[in-house]
Amino acid sequence: ERVKHWQGGAGYNTHNILILLCGSSLSLQGFVELTIFPTVANLNRIKLNSKQCRIYRVRINDLEAAFIYNDPTLEVCHSESKQRNLNYFSNAYAAAVSAVDPDAGNGELCIKVPSELWRHVDELKVLKIHINFSLDQPKGGLHFVVPSVEGSMAERGAHVFSCGYQNSTRFWFPCVDSYSELCTWKLEFTVDAAMVAVSNGDLVETVYTHDMRKKTFHYMLTIPTAASNISLAIGPFEILVDPYMHEVTHFCLPQLLPLLKHTTSYLHEVFEFYEEILTCRYPYSCFKTVFIDEAYVEVAAYASMSIFSTNLLHSAMIIDETPLTRRCLAQSLAQQFFGCFISRMSWSDEWVLKGISGYIYGLWMKKTFGVNEYRHWIKEELDKIVAYELKTGGVLLHPIFGGGKEKDNPASHLHFSIKHPHTLSWEYYTMFQCKAHLVMRLIENRISMEFMLQVFNKLLSLASTASSQKFQSHMWSQMLVSTYGFLKSISNVSGKDIQPLIKQWVDQSGVVKFYGSFAFNRKRNVLELEIKQDYTSPGTQKYVGPLKVTVQELDGSFNHTLQIEENSLKHDIPCHSKSRRNKKKKIPLMNGEEVDMDLSAMDADSPLLWIRIDPDMSVLRKVEFEQADFMWQYQLRYERDVVAQQESILALEKFPTPASRLALTDTLEHEHCFYRVRMAACFCLAKIANSMVSTWTGPPAMKSLFTRMFCCKTCPNIVKTNNFMSFQSYFLQKTMPVAMALLRDVHNLCPKEVLTFILDLIKYNDNRKNKFSDNYYRAEMIDALANSVTPAVSVNNEVRTLDNLNPDVRLILEEITRFLNMEKLLPSYRHTITVSCLKAIRVLQKNGHVPSDPALFKSYAEYGHFVDIRIAALEAVVDYTKVDRSYEELQWLLNMIQTDPVPYVRHKILNMLTKNPPFTKNLESPLCNEALVDQLWKLMNSGTSHDWRLRCGAVDLYFTLFGLSRPSCLPLPELGLVLNLKEKKAVLNPTIIPETAAGNQEAASNPSSHAQLGGFQNPFSSSQEEEEIDMDTVHDSQAFISHHLNMLERPSTPGLSKYRPASSRSSLIPQHSSGSDGTPPTKPPWTVELARKGAGKEQSPLEMSVPAVPAAPLSLFAKEAAASKHGEHRRRHEHKKKKKKHRHKHRHRHRHDARERERDREPFAFSSPASGRSARSPSLSD
């Protein structure tokens, strides 16, 4: 088993002290003390993670220590580079992230151990690192919410909280920002006396400062915890001690206490549930929930506390939000056990934690909402992951990056690297979690739930034993879970070998696609089942193994387990019953129930009622199965499994017959039927009715049904006054009109009768006697109105005015206007009605009834509106941008992505633009131009460095718009060859691109020149003997880092070379360090601006570095530069030769080259940026 330890300093970080002082205006002063036990002698530099922080002073055991700050992720590729292909960017970005990856022993902050302490280190004695830093208006990691009203910060409800995607703690204090580096914590926060600081662990005491205007909150976290699981929330919170569990405390913003009381009143049940199934107490001594505004994500779990969006709070009158909020609470609590208390060994073990927490959350779902809801959810998740994998080419749970050779790069189909969480597309990560949970469920299917829970219990009890121990080098690693350890635990507990399962679903990406059909052989009384697989499409894999098939015959339901093998497509399944439908007898179902069926519809010769493939969803698959319409109808009516019912509803869409209609109507009416199935039946019925429009008899579908269920007996056109006590019928009542509005008559218009019906529902809606709010119901009525809208009949492109407004639309508009205006006076919960109105207005615009105009939406999208409204409005603007191809709106959106105060909104805009792009890589569009390319490039390259999620979102958008290769709208390089850039597969042909780039004389900036640069600036070099960079291991910008290391190193310490990041490649920014002389600098040691400016000027490295570090002797720079240039040249030379051969041989393939070689090649191959202009271009443009 691997033993994890932090390599950054070749030691263990065992205890941290963090002290933060909150200033008055969005700034913090901080002090952090790390206690480190060296594990090797010769430890002379320590690497930590830190972003945004302004570091004033670093001391080790009270001695001033020199440090360098370098963050290659600030600007991934250099601004002068004209390289614009995403492939290049993704590689560079992954390398940049690697270069600061704490799990690989890297970090942005490199601290040199003072020479006075070397002896001390050699004796492996403890080191205490003190860092003074400040944080001024951070752009990521900590989010400040400061409403602009009168009053003090507390009166305004101002608050701040930590946030981020994966390990983002480095954004607010220097630390080892890894999930695998555990230590104990002492945390102190000094805040305004009116504020409360909530953080991890136990609140020991709260003490006033001497002036009594501030308070200091002292926290102790004795359970070893990774820095990434440390969090903070400060605000004028209202405090609620949980009435059921006094060690649980809830916090919310002022005025929301009644909502908080109601919302959290359920939490203790979740606690009880998890503690019971895991037979393990909640590991921390306390738990805190904090509800904050402008949340980064709805739920974020940290050690002993969870941060939630304040929008999850609700009163007892709200139906729809209640289950959603409870699910969020339960999810966060599951992650407390697996994710916070038990952390992961490395990124590739993430799936175990997400899987387990998702799995126990699923068990809670099953218990709380019932088996139907659970199965429905599993099916939903399965459909989602299948759709995503087929679309993108696969989600890999356990990527292995062995040996650096990546001939079979596991993620070659993706436009981002999956080597780090920070390079992942957000959507991919969401799907990753979804798949992890489903796979965990497959493991359960295999080894039984009992064993599964035993394994979890074992993991937890080992961890809790370890957590109570004082620091011992290997003990705490019991609190980290690895794939290996987890699998070993499973085999120990269950004695079963699940290796094939793991190999199939964990070590390999893709899902299975089955096509099934059958024939009944009457003579042999055998069902001949044919199951084909598609394993050649992207995102698919071949399945070999058992597959369960359930056959419902007249005599009962029978399970068969087929062996899916390499070449066998056909499977003969003997039938149990002869066809004999004349005999009147009840038919036994799978669950033992016996029912009467009208068998007149079925095939007289066959005893088969219906067939299901993989009914338990024990394969991650998509099944397309062909059976006759009557079989689907029987399945819908009589199969008791909700998943089967849903599948049959989906299948019946293709059979618009009176029999299908009847089956659906009966389902809809059947009160014992699961409400979600009934809701699905509504929409299917609408589709069928539309297909049958010429033969449809009677009133519009569902109308009489709705009247019967929800309208007054005496006056059928008036709906009963609202009573939502029965949630099932509430959901049905909400959904039926929405589905009905989709009905179309022979002219493809919504029948007048239906529209009048919906308008009447709105008119007679009366909620006065209802215990619950009807805001969601009214919102859905507006959705129904929107659904009824059909394209306007346009005569010679006339301008849309009031005069030519369709009378039906006039009625609709009347309602929307009134609703939207009433919202201003009596706002509904979460403004659901405004949201629906905005959506409806966009539908009217799109269908040409109302002039298309984004002005209204833009005003609703402004900061200061409720987030749901903003998102709805932005969605409309995104749609407008696409439909009207508006450059102006696109710019407006892009501007918002960069400037909006709410990270979630910025993320959402990118996300919506990606889902509904103004153009795609295969389409010509006037919007696609060079300026836009530059703008987006800049956004992902440097504009989003403070938010991993946002940067990945920008990458997604860039990919959607331009694909992997150089955007086609860019002009061809002046001196380049004529190249075919329109690639068929959107796969970069590396033999072409470098030529393009090489020919581009403008491409001047490159990472390797930065590598040269790095050397100039290091003031340490003055006191150290210089060492030539080992060019065999150092590439591109990575040279920079290594170079620094060399600078920092003691004279030739051979043992250290292995700590040198050998697998990273990145472009870097120039930076400089301070403090080498032992005195704290008067000015901040670095700023982003300076760094960028430097990068911009970098064509002349010498010029640039001189002003940056004026104190450093020039001669040294020159020498250093010469040394590294020399190295570069040598390497280049070799490569030129290699390269030529290479290109001739593999002109059209070699994406999957070993990464090492690719990296080697990269400076030349991928770009001119990597190559200085003088030396290389001639050779490459041959």
Next chain:
Amino acid sequence: MADTAASASGSGTRSGSKHSTNPADNYHLARRRTLQVVVSSLLTEAGFESAEKASVETLTEMLQSCFNVDTLPAYAKRSQRMVITAPPVTNQPVTPKALTAGQNRPHPPHIPSHFPEFPDPHTYIKTPTYREPVSDYQVLREKAASQRRDVERALTRFMAKTGETQSLFKDDVSTFPLIAARPFTIPYLTALLPSELEMQQMEETDSLEQDEQMDTENLALHVSTDDSGAEKENASVLQQNPALPGSRNGEESVIDNPYLRPVKKPKIRRK
């Protein structure tokens, strides 16, 4: 006798009119005078020719105090009754005749004609209605719905007219006026908090729920005393605390939650 009585009453009236201008006093005097006339006529009927003023007074008092209304109609219709001449009209009320509705009813025969006329019919006659009162469910719903709609429409139109608006049509700003979107400083408050009306409802349901909770938790108390497991007992005791009405004030001292503890003074201060 009657004369003296009459004269006496006459002088009384005169003195009354002299001394009092007050209509209430006037009324009392008139009433008393009438009663005296009645007593005198009764005495005349009974055969007396004269009576002393004092005895007439006494009889008047008696009549006033013990007056049996029930027997009155029969008595009034006795055969040998005496009709008293109309007393001199003093303050004839002048009623404006502006409003007349229907026919004034004539006096029934047993009421002397000098008695005041019946009031105008509209004051006591049932006015015939032209519509049945609404009791039909459908109509009620219809009415409530259209009323609400009208109010909402009028209100929103008013708001739109008095404030900034947005419009969906460039050529027309008045047909579908939308009240302009205005950002809030704290948007989540309006979005999450129920309106005052809803809040009221919620409090009602809340108090109901609280009652229920108390019931169940009191039950839990009984259950827990039977329970032998010490751990469980502790847990349930903890649970009851917040629900016990008596402990509500002292709750904070019972619950040991670090966030409820008082903030400490800085150490140096204490020294």
